[in-house]
Amino acid sequence: MIGVAIKGLLGRKLRATLTAFAIVLGVAMISGAFVLTDTLGKSFDGIFNESYKSTDAVISSKPAVGSSAQSDAAPAFPASILTQVQSLPGVHAAQGSIEDKARLVTPDGGAIGSADEGIALGIAAATADGSLNPMKLVTGRWPSGDGQIAIDESTADRHHFTVGEAVGAFADGPVGEYRISGIVRFGSVGSIGKTTITVFDLPTAQRLFDKVGKLDVIRVGADRGVPPAQLVREITPLLSSTTQVKSATDQAASDSSETQDGLNVIKYALLGFAGIALFVGSFVIANTLAITVAQRMRELATLRTLGASRRQVLGSVILESVVVGLLGSIVGLFLGLGIAVALMAILKATGVDLPDHSLVFSMRTVVVSIAVGTVISLWQASGRPCARRAWSRSPQFARARSCRRRGSPAMRS
Numbered sequence: 001m002i003g004v005a006i007k008g009l010l011g012r013k014l015r016a017t018l019t020a021f022a023i024v025l026g027v028a029m030i031s032g033a034f035v036l037t038d039t040l041g042k043s044f045d046g047i048f049n050e051s052y053k054s055t056d057a058v059i060s061s062k063p064a065v066g067s068s069a070q071s072d073a074a075p076a077f078p079a080s081i082l083t084q085v086q087s088l089p090g091v092h093a094a095q096g097s098i099e100d101k102a103r104l105v106t107p108d109g110g111a112i113g114s115a116d117e118g119i120a121l122g123i124a125a126a127t128a129d130g131s132l133n134p135m136k137l138v139t140g141r142w143p144s145g146d147g148q149i150a151i152d153e154s155t156a157d158r159h160h161f162t163v164g165e166a167v168g169a170f171a172d173g174p175v176g177e178y179r180i181s182g183i184v185r186f187g188s189v190g191s192i193g194k195t196t197i198t199v200f201d202l203p204t205a206q207r208l209f210d211k212v213g214k215l216d217v218i219r220v221g222a223d224r225g226v227p228p229a230q231l232v233r234e235i236t237p238l239l240s241s242t243t244q245v246k247s248a249t250d251q252a253a254s255d256s257s258e259t260q261d262g263l264n265v266i267k268y269a270l271l272g273f274a275g276i277a278l279f280v281g282s283f284v285i286a287n288t289l290a291i292t293v294a295q296r297m298r299e300l301a302t303l304r305t306l307g308a309s310r311r312q313v314l315g316s317v318i319l320e321s322v323v324v325g326l327l328g329s330i331v332g333l334f335l336g337l338g339i340a341v342a343l344m345a346i347l348k349a350t351g352v353d354l355p356d357h358s359l360v361f362s363m364r365t366v367v368v369s370i371a372v373g374t375v376i377s378l379w380q381a382s383g384r385p386c387a388r389r390a391w392s393r394s395p396q397f398a399r400a401r402s403c404r405r406r407g408s409p410a411m412r413s
Helices: 002-011 013-051 080-086 153-159 202-208 228-238 248-295 297-305 310-349 363-383 385-392 395-406
Strands: 057-061 091-101 103-105 118-123 135-140 148-152 166-170 176-186 196-200 217-222 243-247
Touching: 013 176, 013 248, 013 310, 013 363, 057 228, 057 248, 080 091, 080 217, 080 228, 091 202, 103 196, 135 148, 148 153, 148 166, 153 176, 176 196, 196 202, 217 228, 228 243, 243 248, 248 363, 310 363
Parallel strands: 118 196, 148 176
Antiparallel strands: 057 217, 057 243, 091 118, 091 217, 103 166, 135 176, 148 196, 166 176
């Protein structure tokens, strides 16, 4: 019966292809959603890990209760903590910074980006241990003193900013004029998507954001041989109830969680569209299967006449559907991979510069994509009346069954 099922598929290539196409579209969206969001998630994880690459512990304020945006809810803490941390025996280096939001202004007076796309860093980059600085200098020099600023490489390229050029920038107050002292990049990338990064020296940032004598983050590097857990234990007694210290790994995971939540929204939206496509496709499969069975009544009755059982006849119909579903799922799986590659290329072409990570093609993606497409096809084959009609509602089969009951010579032979 397996051979009969395979020959039946080969004899109806066009109809089998059209049936599989309904599976291909839905599975491609499932596969593409998983591959795209998994890859973006891995890329953003790389960004946050890059921020704490040479850091062992991170001190920050605790977010306000009930707030979902840590950066907006956590207030600055006293800068005196930095001096206390630097005096600890297990600390090799510690660097305080201001991390807030600011926006640049083009020469014609227009603000660059939205309010959520302007990250501002205030770092004493010229004197602190450079290994703790998440920013790397590309050209020029670090800002030193009021009136100087450094901007990220991607923004400089998009708006043709050069070292020595005057540029406007503002936070919550009026626009101030600054001179570009250098071009920087965030670790291994020129920018984070469309985000604009501006770097001030620490005193300038403290004045600009009304945080004089305060810090937002302290990055701490441990002496050789001192594990991060021990460093965290040494720092904890120095902190107040509103301040916290985490290992660099835990802090990167915490920073990444909000981004991952956003990616999950995208993933579930794409999976929702995939579900709709498969739901509609299931009716196409059912209708196609009904037409196929109706056209094969004589063939199926002949098989029963030749001695095939009801289970075997029904099994041949189900096997055809499983083969179609499996092949359609495999094609959809790799089509989704191609869609994800194309979307990643579009993101890069539109200026979303992310760390170089290979596509994340996990076993979860393979199993879910193939299982969903195959199960949908199998469900339509085994649970629909059109499948049962293959052996119970054929006039030819009825005559054959009557012939078997009478024990005709044709049947006995």
